[in-house]
Amino acid sequence: MTSIKNALAGLWSLVVGMGITGKYFTAPLVTVFYPRQEAENIETYRGHVELVGKEDEAGVPLCIACGQCARQCPSQCITVSAKVAPADPAESKDGKPAKPKRLKTPGVFQLDYNLCSLCGQCVQVCPVDSLRYSNNVYFAVFTRQETNIDLLERLERQAKEGK
Amino acid sequence: MIPNIAQSLKAEAMVECDPKTGQAVQLRVTAEQLLPAAETLDAAGYFLEDVSGVDVQDGFELNYHFDHVQTPGRITLRLMASHDDPKAPSLALLIPGADWHERECYDFFGVDFKGHPDLKALLLEPGTEPPLIRDAKSRIPAFELSLVYPQPEPEAADDEEAKKAAAKAKAKEKAAAKAKEKAAKADEANPESAAAKPEAATDGEQAEAETPEAKPAEADKQEGAEQ
Amino acid sequence: MTMSPQLSSDPSDFYSQSFSKGARENTLILNMGPQHPSTHGVLRVIVELDGEYIVRAEPVLGYIHRMHEFMGQKKTYTQYLPNMGRVDYLHATAWNWAYVGAVEQLAGIEVPERAEYIRVLTCEINRICSHLVWWGAYLLDLGAFTPILYAFEDREFLLDILQRVTGSRLTYCYFRFGGVYADVDDKFIDDTRTFIQRFRKRLKMYEALVTKNFILRKRCEDIGVLSVQTARKYGCTGPVIRGSGVPYDVRRAVPYSVYPELDFEIPTFSEGDAMARYMVRLKEMEQSLRIMEQVMDRMPDGDIQGKTPKTLKPPKGETYFAVEGARGKIGVHLVSDGSATPYRVKLRAPGYSNLSCFAELSKGTLIADAVSILGSLDLVIPEIDR
Ligand code: SF4
Ligand code: SF4
Numbered sequence: 001m002t003s004i005k006n007a008l009a010g011l012w013s014l015v016v017g018m019g020i021t022g023k024y025f026t027a028p029l030v031t032v033f034y035p036r037q038e039a040e041n042i043e044t045y046r047g048h049v050e051l052v053g054k055e056d057e058a059g060v061p062l063c064i065a066c067g068q069c070a071r072q073c074p075s076q077c078i079t080v081s082a083k084v085a086p087a088d089p090a091e092s093k094d095g096k097p098a099k100p101k102r103l104k105t106p107g108v109f110q111l112d113y114n115l116c117s118l119c120g121q122c123v124q125v126c127p128v129d130s131l132r133y134s135n136n137v138y139f140a141v142f143t144r145q146e147t148n149i150d151l152l153e154r155l156e157r158q159a160k161e162g163k
Numbered sequence: 164m165i166p167n168i169a170q171s172l173k174a175e176a177m178v179e180c181d182p183k184t185g186q187a188v189q190l191r192v193t194a195e196q197l198l199p200a201a202e203t204l205d206a207a208g209y210f211l212e213d214v215s216g217v218d219v220q221d222g223f224e225l226n227y228h229f230d231h232v233q234t235p236g237r238i239t240l241r242l243m244a245s246h247d248d249p250k251a252p253s254l255a256l257l258i259p260g261a262d263w264h265e266r267e268c269y270d271f272f273g274v275d276f277k278g279h280p281d282l283k284a285l286l287l288e289p290g291t292e293p294p295l296i297r298d299a300k301s302r303i304p305a306f307e308l309s310l311v312y313p314q315p316e317p318e319a320a321d322d323e324e325a326k327k328a329a330a331k332a333k334a335k336e337k338a339a340a341k342a343k344e345k346a347a348k349a350d351e352a353n354p355e356s357a358a359a360k361p362e363a364a365t366d367g368e369q370a371e372a373e374t375p376e377a378k379p380a381e382a383d384k385q386e387g388a389e390q
Numbered sequence: 391m392t393m394s395p396q397l398s399s400d401p402s403d404f405y406s407q408s409f410s411k412g413a414r415e416n417t418l419i420l421n422m423g424p425q426h427p428s429t430h431g432v433l434r435v436i437v438e439l440d441g442e443y444i445v446r447a448e449p450v451l452g453y454i455h456r457m458h459e460f461m462g463q464k465k466t467y468t469q470y471l472p473n474m475g476r477v478d479y480l481h482a483t484a485w486n487w488a489y490v491g492a493v494e495q496l497a498g499i500e501v502p503e504r505a506e507y508i509r510v511l512t513c514e515i516n517r518i519c520s521h522l523v524w525w526g527a528y529l530l531d532l533g534a535f536t537p538i539l540y541a542f543e544d545r546e547f548l549l550d551i552l553q554r555v556t557g558s559r560l561t562y563c564y565f566r567f568g569g570v571y572a573d574v575d576d577k578f579i580d581d582t583r584t585f586i587q588r589f590r591k592r593l594k595m596y597e598a599l600v601t602k603n604f605i606l607r608k609r610c611e612d613i614g615v616l617s618v619q620t621a622r623k624y625g626c627t628g629p630v631i632r633g634s635g636v637p638y639d640v641r642r643a644v645p646y647s648v649y650p651e652l653d654f655e656i657p658t659f660s661e662g663d664a665m666a667r668y669m670v671r672l673k674e675m676e677q678s679l680r681i682m683e684q685v686m687d688r689m690p691d692g693d694i695q696g697k698t699p700k701t702l703k704p705p706k707g708e709t710y711f712a713v714e715g716a717r718g719k720i721g722v723h724l725v726s727d728g729s730a731t732p733y734r735v736k737l738r739a740p741g742y743s744n745l746s747c748f749a750e751l752s753k754g755t756l757i758a759d760a761v762s763i764l765g766s767l768d769l770v771i772p773e774i775d776r
Contacts, residue, residue, distance in 0.1 A: 263743075
């Protein structure tokens, strides 16, 4: 007797399950058809880091080329070096040529996104808040070298596009 | 508070720990004392959390962390295996959970666990150079890790150190006092559990009396602070 | 069973090492994994079968071993933070917490109250995420395909919520020494409240769809019975030991952060079988919802980042800090030599101990049941291998 009851209860549980599946079968879609539609929450996504431009001069980063971000980075994926101004002959003393001057703006700013773990330590350590996360989520490349992003170039491009 | 069970263990040295260390009590054991100690702990319902090796000047220190499911309070058994011939008795037959922890230590430090039923590489490729062995220069002395090791005489000139030590000693006294209260309460609250323990009805006083090794070091430090 | 000559001649191969001597007549040695759907990642289990019954089973680890403990000795304290999210990708915030908590305990860093509440909140959200993945994947192991789609639909909401504050969707690196990376905003709170409403209903649906389903019950009940004694001897923690009737939860046993102020239960089932472990996790999700509600009601205003020195150099000494992850007790044993780099970081992964009892649990069971047992232990292989 009990075994028949159990079997019936078991079968009923299957019917209930099928009922739920049936209900969701007719429910509206919850997925997004990617190339035609995009997810809505991209602005909160923190993708690779990018440079922040100056307020009056959007193509020039705030960065003072101190190199702290490169040192702090756990994966050593930032390469930054200061722009070097050519020596000014007028400044030469006693016949010795003047030393080239390190400017307080980066000449090279590369990010190897391949290695980046998106930890945000470079963003936090920067003394002038020159780094921020981009929301570049659809980031696809054909070769590994292309993940090595030139952030200066990216900033200039963004400035031009008026972003 | 030193759990009663810890007092019944045979060990070279025992100290009660600062809450900052996240442990209740540490015991320095020899290779012979390890198995009986683990056996007592196991019988009292403790479980082995992990075996954590640390490479220090004196050798490979193996930290056996035990904890209890009902009365939490980490008990650490510390065993030193020498650098030249790192070996330790295996707990794997007694506590099957120790099996993998020991194999991990064998992988990372090359410690040979005597009596392990199947000691072979677990996480690393067999034959890999143990990766966590440090070079001799960067090793720290064992006494910096724990008070179970004889501490060097604090120098009077080293004011800061002495102050810190004094503060620590004070904190310890406080903790001991608190622990006493707690123990008393706990015993009242559930007399059964207290009775179930092998050596019940001992309290902080005895605990203090049982740490002769730790005491002189503390006293020294206090003197240092006064100077 | 005869072995192929390459295998038996290669002394470093695990298969030949342990099983060539041991294989008996009339038994079959079967290799499951490392690329087996039911071993969730890259676990390899070698089983010796007598018919369909398991005579002996032995997990082989190390396929995704990354030596996180060694990395800890090479990086500075802050640089090691992102590693934590990668140890256990399903409950990354708990690992964040275990490491950050250990450093804070050693260096005596204070955490502002708001940050503590945010930590609890994100940790519980992440716990539900982890349980949902487990739930879906476990049922997938047992042959039910639909549930994982429901589970991932719900998880998607949580990932969106977490993305708002952490910026990522899986390998969070969100906790900082003395606080958290970013503050939560109103939208975060609103979304979480909406989710709680929704998820309560969904849990009922899960119960009707799956938990009461008698096929599932047949696959889980009385399978892989783990006694309290065995669980303890193997150092099992988390839902595994709670499924054996021991109400051991680090959040209650050794309370940290603001958990003592929160009102929640520790679901425990005494049967010790796969079904009990299943039920523990389902009930835990309900409790996590309760915790989240309380945390949001009580969250004070204030800072999210306490004072921390710029280059962190904890004093000499050692510490052990444990938190409750989705799989059990996560422990970090940290030794400092007073420099900016940890002297030693030992990570105690709960899954490591939980999996170690598999050999004993699976002895004498059908191979199909072994899959059920393996799933019920909730394994995340990167965490086990570290
Ligand atoms: S986010 Fe982290 S890993 Fe990436 S560049 Fe910044 S510091 Fe380096
Ligand atoms: S981005 Fe910031 S931290 Fe990095 S070099 Fe420039 S100023 Fe320094």
